[in-house]
Amino acid sequence: DVKVTQSSRYLVKRTGEKVFLECVQDMDHENMFWYRQDPGLGLRLIYFSYDVKMKEKGDIPEGYSVSREKKERFSLILESASTNQTSMYLCASRAGDSGYTFGSGTRLTVV
């Protein structure tokens, strides 16, 4: 089975800090995605990547950036964390016509 691993389950960061969320998949998938999940809003796409060094903005990219230097790793960066970025962050990968495989999520609290 494809495994998508997010390095942290819970994170607490201070306002203004630079935050890195890491995601690694082990099945050589080209496509990787970062979503944030908020109650009543469902999942909203932040950024996605179709290949190494390629990235595309999703629906809510403001305040975020991403990095994909290797195929298996897709990092989400909060340049200067703010309290409105407190959320659950979900990484996913996909190949072909299959559905997405999600990581377990990182619950980020910005104080």
Next chain:
Amino acid sequence: AQSVAQPEDQVNVAEGNPLTVKCTYSVSGNPYLFWYVQYPNRGLQFLLKYITGDNLVKGSYGFEAEFNKSQTSFHLKKPSALVSDSALYFCAVRGPTDKLIFGTGTRLQVFP
């Protein structure tokens, strides 16, 4: 624009009764539709998908979904609910450039 609607925030059902979680969609072209389940403090798990073929799709844990093109619906169903089915359920449609567009989620509560 592609979109997905889950009209119910919560569905309550007694154990052993049939359950339905509703989903309607709006797409241009043929839809690729998905259902995912999320247990507390976990990521999303794939349940089933519809791409083409039979309108009744069977998935994991005894769930199935019925694709209805005329009503643009893809409702999730199970003949006999279990307490362990209690979770958050998301419907999704594949949008432009293969991105998945999710609904807002429906919380299923199964009571003993």
